[in-house]
Amino acid sequence: QVQLMESGGGLVQPGGSLRLSCAASGSIFSIYNMGWHRQAPGKQRELVAVVTSGGTTNYADSVKGRFTISRDNAKRTVYLQMNSLKPEDTAVYYCNAARTASYWGQGTQVTVSS
Numbered sequence: 034q035v036q037l038m039e040s041g042g043g044l045v046q047p048g049g050s051l052r053l054s055c056a057a058s059g060s061i062f063s064i065y066n067m068g069w070h071r072q073a074p075g076k077q078r079e080l081v082a083v084v085t086s087g088g089t090t091n092y093a094d095s096v097k098g099r100f101t102i103s104r105d106n107a108k109r110t111v112y113l114q115m116n117s118l119k120p121e122d123t124a125v126y127y128c129n130a131a132r133t134a135s136y137w138g139q140g141t142q143v144t145v146s147s
């Protein structure tokens with residue numbers, strides 16, 4: 034079992050930056066593939082970025098070059114640095130831990146608006 038707690042969301046102007054954090058507890062953090070997903074109103078949840086247990090990263094085309102995912106296994110935390118934010122990035126962002134099972138956090142709201 035893994036418990037996940039996201040933080041760092043908020044309101045930011047277009048072109049601004051935010052850093053999301055996801056703190057994990059309960060199981061061995063380093064063996065999990067960690068991801069960030071988001072869900073905008075009226076849309077399906079989509080994968081934003083993932084970092085594997087081995088450190089490989091992958092990004093949705095819509096965020097490549099603007100977002101960076103990273104993990105600190107000692108702190109049991111995964112981060113999502115979001116730069117050059119756009120209004121279309123507005124969504125609830127969810128942290129995910131996956132291996133043989135999949136675990137989700139409760140989400141943090143990110144709103145990009147002037």
